Amino acid sequence: MNFExxxxxxxxxxxxxAVVAALFYVSxxxxxxxxxxxxxxxxxxxxxxxxxxxxxxxxxxREELRVLSxxxxxxxxxxxxxxxxxxxxxxLGRDLAALAEEFQxxxxxxxxxxxxxxxxxxxxxxxxxxxxxxxxxxxxELQKILDRAVAVFDPTRTISDNxxxxxxxxxxxxxxLRERDRKRRQRVPxxxxxxxxxxxxxxxxxxxxxxxxxxxxxxxxAYYFRETAVVERYGxxxxxxxxxxxxxxxxxxxxRR
Amino acid sequence: xNEKSELRCPNCGNPVVLRESGECAECxxxxxRLDELAGTVPRHDSLVTDYQEAMSPAAxxxxxxFLLRLGRQFPQATFSAFFFPPPEGLPHRLYAFWLANRGRxxxxxxxxxxxxxxxxxxxxxxxxxxxxxxxGLEHFLTEEALTLCLEKGRSRMQRGDYAGTVRVVMSEVARxxxxxxxxxxxxxxxxxxxxxxGGADEF
Numbered sequence: 001m002n003f004e005x006x007x008x009x010x011x012x013x014x015x016x017x018a019v020v021a022a023l024f025y026v027s028x029x030x031x032x033x034x035x036x037x038x039x040x041x042x043x044x045x046x047x048x049x050x051x052x053x054x055x056x057x058x059x060x061x062r063e064e065l066r067v068l069s070x071x072x073x074x075x076x077x078x079x080x081x082x083x084x085x086x087x088x089x090x091x092l093g094r095d096l097a098a099l100a101e102e103f104q105x106x107x108x109x110x111x112x113x114x115x116x117x118x119x120x121x122x123x124x125x126x127x128x129x130x131x132x133x134x135x136x137x138x139x140x141e142l143q144k145i146l147d148r149a150v151a152v153f154d155p156t157r158t159i160s161d162n163x164x165x166x167x168x169x170x171x172x173x174x175x176x177l178r179e180r181d182r183k184r185r186q187r188v189p190x191x192x193x194x195x196x197x198x199x200x201x202x203x204x205x206x207x208x209x210x211x212x213x214x215x216x217x218x219x220x221x222a223y224y225f226r227e228t229a230v231v232e233r234y235g236x237x238x239x240x241x242x243x244x245x246x247x248x249x250x251x252x253x254x255x256r257r
Numbered sequence: 258x259n260e261k262s263e264l265r266c267p268n269c270g271n272p273v274v275l276r277e278s279g280e281c282a283e284c285x286x287x288x289x290r291l292d293e294l295a296g297t298v299p300r301h302d303s304l305v306t307d308y309q310e311a312m313s314p315a316a317x318x319x320x321x322x323f324l325l326r327l328g329r330q331f332p333q334a335t336f337s338a339f340f341f342p343p344p345e346g347l348p349h350r351l352y353a354f355w356l357a358n359r360g361r362x363x364x365x366x367x368x369x370x371x372x373x374x375x376x377x378x379x380x381x382x383x384x385x386x387x388x389x390x391x392x393g394l395e396h397f398l399t400e401e402a403l404t405l406c407l408e409k410g411r412s413r414m415q416r417g418d419y420a421g422t423v424r425v426v427m428s429e430v431a432r433x434x435x436x437x438x439x440x441x442x443x444x445x446x447x448x449x450x451x452x453x454x455g456g457a458d459e460f
Contacts, residue, residue, distance in 0.1 A: 223330055224444065225331075225393060225434075230370045234279060235358075241268075242267075242400065243353055245387045246404065247384050
């Protein structure tokens, strides 16, 4: 594949990103030629991909294939991102998005990951992500990711390098999104506990304030007694000496303030 | 009125039996006789009087504010704490009785059944506390209830926290008074309302 073809493919892919983002795949603007609907021998009957990079038409050199495989393998190992890449050079008889979906369902049914399917013949790329990935990727976010991935293409580099750069960018962004989501989820219990604590604090302070207000009679509640008829005794006008007495240990002299 | 309350003479402790002159029939207790023993009334504040330096001036101010707030709940009543050693030979209970009558802690109009004053006499040096009430409250607070109020402050007395003692004792008295006032559910007719009603009658 020459660079002219690649650059036209890239220009087209920018145009189609917006359309495909909603459907979670991206495709290049091209004339869909040669899609007859017949079964293609290159597509396995059992839709499970056995290696990280599948290149049935031999576009990439063996060394390039190995480097790409290693790249995706290290992603899977270090970041737990299970991504598979399928590259076709010749036109396929099937819809690329449907094919990517089938690959994804059979190869990466669950967990973070997906399948990236590239068809050089009709210059289309389809990305199908798992449910787990879609949980934390907004539609507009996916569009931006794809734009950034395409932007890394450089005509002066080899196809393999460009592909690797694009997938690296794409996977880095997805990985970053996943990390952000993980951190956000980590913060949720803290936020909830803080909110609950704040609520309890608020209720506690309110109750304490109410008790204090009552204690200090700031509601101005007043109590009255009915005047009773008494016979004044022992010459006392105010009190009849009705009292109680208790004793306690006397204060030592040193305690005098 | 609590049926169990039985008024006794503060001197001899016998149930009240009076002569025509108002003296106790048993011990001839009369406040005029106590004047000779007690002498002149010490200068005092209506809320906290601390002759024994039982607390710091700041604590005394805080205690005064506390008693003032307590008094707002009972507009008829006054709450006073008096730290003073009675003269030698004069029992604390008698001195408290004399002080409550001569001390003018409440207004002059608050006489007889209109007097709702509460006086706590504390002698820190001899370790005696007396709680006495005016005529108006003796129907609501029995001697047992007053003793209970004093007992509530015993631990603080023993620790030497006299301001705390006054707070606890007076709070307990106020609690009992609130309960009694709730039971009585008496709402006095305000003077303005009486005047308004009187004015309306004229027209």
